[in-house]
Amino acid sequence: MHTSFFKSIVVTLAITLSQIASAGTCLTAEIESNNADTTANSGVCSGTSISGTISSSTDYDWFKIEVAAAGTITINLSHASGADLDWFLYPASGSYVAYKSSSSNPETGTYNAPAAGTYYIRIKSYSGTGTYSLNVTFPNNGSTPDVPPVTPPITAVVTGKVWLNGGAISQENTSIFVTGLRQATGKNTNIPNINSTSNCSTDWNTTPCPRVAVITASAVNQADGVDKFNNDTTTGAWSYYNLFQRHGFSPKHILSHHDTYLANSGNTSTQGLANIAIINQADLVYVIGGDQSRLSRTFLKDDGSDTPLLAAMRTRYNNGNLIYAGDSAGTAIAPSTSYGEGVSIGYLNQNTLRSISPSNCPYVAPASDGTPAPSCLSHPTNVDFGTKIKGFGFVPNANVDTHFDNRASRSGRLGRFIAALKNIGPNVSYGIDQNTALFINADVATVYGSGGVFVAEATSSNFGTGSKFSATGVRLSYLTAGDSFKFSNRTITTSKTSLIGTGGVAYQFSSALNSTNIFAVDANGIGSSSATFKHMIDQTPTSSTGSAPSDSYNPLSFTLTFKRDSQTQGYKNASGSYSGPYTIKKALLNIN
Known part of the structure; x- marks a missing residue:
């Protein structure tokens, strides 16, 4: 569910009074501060343009609209050149139901509202800053709107269940795979025989085991993904089929990768339809580690919208029928914006994040010796710098980083973690250690495994505006197994x-x-x-x-x-x- 920033009563009252003073008229220009849903500008009239400015990467503009009946909401956002601004549409409670995040100008999209109700529009920067014009058309009662009292929507970090592994999970870690992830499905909670690779029937119509759709699209290509799913390695690493069988799941493989996505992530090919059929029966998806840009390329269209395969996954998730689970890259792609490559000192020196889209990540075959092509997240001028790309949006109100403080020399991730917090925008970030998991169940995130999870909160912090990165007042916490963080009121x-x-x-x-x-x-x-x-x-x-x-x-x-x-x-x-x-x-x- 969408983020609420806890403002002081004085600020909220001042904004509310300002909006009440203009009740009965149409809003034509944003009124600051409207950086949160609780302080969203009211008075939006259907078809009346609203001017505004996004001044920084952490500046959000929120608008509240009152839809009088079921019907189409159309949102048109045009912005100044040199900026790339995005919009997200939220119901009164819950995660966003529509968004537009592409390189187009204007950013235009629609949503068919099922009934009358309150909706919120959030405008943010994907890259750059500048002025914009917002025009929304929606069913109304033909009169100018009154301004009701500000009622904060219900807030949470996710709308369902999201399981995030921090990478390098021990394959025998039953506290994560059995006590944690398997229990989260609520199915067949008996303890499996970890020495057996045939604990569960693969007939999904009859198996009592949790049904897991394994996504290997972060692998080098489809051939590599097939190998990882089917074959144990010579060094003793289990295949993903055997990993999940040993822990009491019934696994099936999603065959779509960035060399096959055009057919296999669609709904017109035989394999594409087969993939969607698997998603429509699965109890959870598990997205393996590798390169998250390959995941973005596989599951998102050039403009950042969902492929039919991701749309099927999102529908099941939104209806409460599917757990999203990721590991490493599969975790990193879960937020609305993913970032990667580079190291902490590079992110701080860069003091921004390069932005790319899925279309910037075409498939490039490995070299003749099998070496994969460099990640499209690699910065063209400095390998230490970082890049952001469109994510899946299953964790819409927080950033996530993995392998936290566990990577090789010069790569401890706290610096890039805070730099991304400044440049991407959500005011909460999770940094998950290796062999550790964070289970986010609506409003509460709980830690599993042997390491810990850093939680950074930027609600009351200040990020410098100069050429050199600086930050003051960031709240930093550290949670270990059994600890939990409640997103709505930020309690531990x-x-x-x-x-x-x-x-x-x-x-x-x-x-x-x-x-x-x-x-x-x-x-x-x-x-x-x-x-x-x-x-x-x-x-x-x-x-x-x-x-x-x-x-x-x-x-x-x-x-x-x-x-x-x-x-x-x-x-x-x-x-x-x-x-x-x-x-x-x-x-x-x-x-x-």
């Missing part, structure tokens, strides 16, 4: 018993841990960002710093400061010498 729940820093649980460390290379990852896959952040919550000094040094690729250096204040709390389950797992609530992060 943990079962850990010891509140660090209280009378009974003194801080373990007397001095701060400061890092000279905050994005480094050691030989054991432990990132300096994680180590410094966890140490900060259990040390007497209230802050720690980490340096992000410049290098031959990136001339600017940065300092990250982690800090406790009155909102910050830390938890653990033991005293004395302790290394985790910690739970950290709402510390502060500054980058300059």
